[in-house]
Amino acid sequence: MAKTILASTLALGMLVNVATAKEVSFKGKTIEWIVPYKAGGGTDKWSRFYAPLISKNLPGQPTVVIKNMPGGGSTKGANFFAKRASKDGLTIFASSASTQIPFLLGDKRVRYDYKNWKAVISSPTGGVVYVSSKLGVNSIDDLDKLSSQELKFGSQGATSMDLIALLAFDLLDIKTQPVFGMKGKKSTRLAFLRGETNIDFQTTSSYIKNVLPAQKDGRAVPLFAWGTLDDNGDFQRDPTFPNLPHFGEVYEKVHGKKPSGDAFNAWKTFFTASFPSQKMIMLPKDVSNDVVETYQNAMKKIVSDPEFKAMSEQQLGIYPQTVGEKADKLKSTATNVNDEDRKWIQNWLTTNYNVRF
Structure with a gap:
């Protein structure tokens, strides 16, 4: 019962x-x-x-x-x-x-x-950082060539998603002059394509549709992708851009050691919260x-x-x-x-x- x-x-x-x-x-x-x-x-x-x-x-x-x-x-x-x-x-x-x-x-x-x-x-x-071919850079192997050039980066603002790029450039010793006031990533991309800026990043969907044609016709050169994180929180190459190094690889190339320190830890925290x-x-x-x-x-x-x-x-x-x-x-x-x-x-x-x- x-x-x-x-x-x-x-x-x-x-x-x-x-x-x-x-x-x-x-x-x-x-x-x-x-x-x-x-x-x-x-x-x-x-x-x-x-x-x-x-x-x-x-x-x-x-x-x-x-x-x-x-x-x-x-x-x-x-x-x-x-x-x-x-x-x-x-x-x-x-x-x-x-x-x-x-x-x-x-x-x-x-x-x-x-x-x-x-x-x-x-x-x-994900996202891809790319530069103008007019800078004479063909890949991330030519990163040192950027140190002597004036780099302009179109930005929505330092507290927008561009924070990830601005701090990443700082960590990689890439000296850029941000041009603030852009209304969105479309505006930063168009400024790049018009030659008003010469370094930019776009998220994956926009890069595939709008920047890849410029890459194919020789106007844009991809440097690196942000990358993805595995279950342990370690960087892996972006599966959409497997031929591009991730941020951690570029950091190690620049500094001769794996990324570490307060600045990197803060960057990674906000990257994790963003991508x-x-x-x-x-x-x-x-x-x-x-x-x-x-x-x-x-x-x-x-x-x-x-x-x-x-x-x-x-x-x-x-x-x-x-x-x-x-x-x-x-x-x-x-x-x-x-x-x-x-x-x-x-x-x-x-x-x-x-x-x-």
């Missing part, structure tokens, strides 16, 4: 769980996707890759409209989302490293808190569990589609896409840094770029 009661109780519990997980239909609805950058950059291209897939796989096949909202190093769009996003799943946000870094640094422009948001997909990416979970789709504060689960299920359908792997590798590079609760856990990792590294970076930014916190 007791076993019968227990079995009935368990069955009832399962029915309750099923009943509480309601699929939300978006039939006839329009979803506004806030992208806090100009059109044409890496995050914009990533969003436009996913937009039709989200439309196809969400129940009711809603229209997904990208709304580009650049400004404030991406904080304008993030602040708008935090304040104005609807709680019915009709507003989503494209987070990127340039949104995460100001949050991690305590930038005074930040009016958003990642703890309030729910990530439904986390996309790692392994570089782009994420966020749902806003107070959105219902039904909406969250509906989005999670849609993202799982997308990445499990047999055709998705080939499409994503061609457009985004060879990186695993993380969905569901695992994506939200990666969000937590990407939006937390230890106080020691945060303070080191803040002091470095204040000393070198007069950034006040």
Whole structure:
């Protein structure tokens, strides 16, 4: 009798769980996707890759409209989302490293808190540093030739994703003159292609689509990729660019030893917070569990589609896409840094770029 009661109780519990997980239909609805950058950059291209897939796989096949909202190093769009996003799943946000870094640094422009948001997909990416062929450099083996040349680097700002590049250049003794005020990575890329700057980096999706043609026609020369981290936190070559050395290899080439020290440790902490979970789709504060689960299920359908792997590798590079609760856990990792590294970076930014916190 007791076993019968227990079995009935368990069955009832399962029915309750099923009943509480309601699929939300978006039939006839329009979803506004806030992208806090100009059109044409890496995050914009990533969003436009996913937009039709989200439309196809969400129940009711809603229209997904990208709304580009650049400004404030991406904080304008993030602040708008935090304040104005609807709680019915009709507003989503494209987070990127340039949104995460100001949050991690305590930038005074930040009016958003990642703890309030729910990530439904986390996309790692890489990046490639490249220079103008006019500098007479053919590969990383010619790195010493850059020491005598005037290098100009277009930047969105020292507290944006460009922090990773600016500190990396410092660690590698690559002297650059940053040209601040760029509205996004598209702007930095176009400045490079116009000859206004001569060193740049782009994330993988933008590099594949927009810089690779310039590399093939001899205008751009790739130096190195940032690389990826293995399960032990050690650098590995980027699988999308296996012929390019990673940052750790270049550091060792320049200094004759493996990377170490406070500056490198701080750089690696912010790199880890920026690239392994570089782009994420966020749902806003107070959105219902039904909406969250509906989005999670849609993202799982997308990445499990047999055709998705080939499409994503061609457009985004060879990186695993993380969905569901695992994506939200990666969000937590990407939006937390230890106080020691945060303070080191803040002091470095204040000393070198007069950034006040």
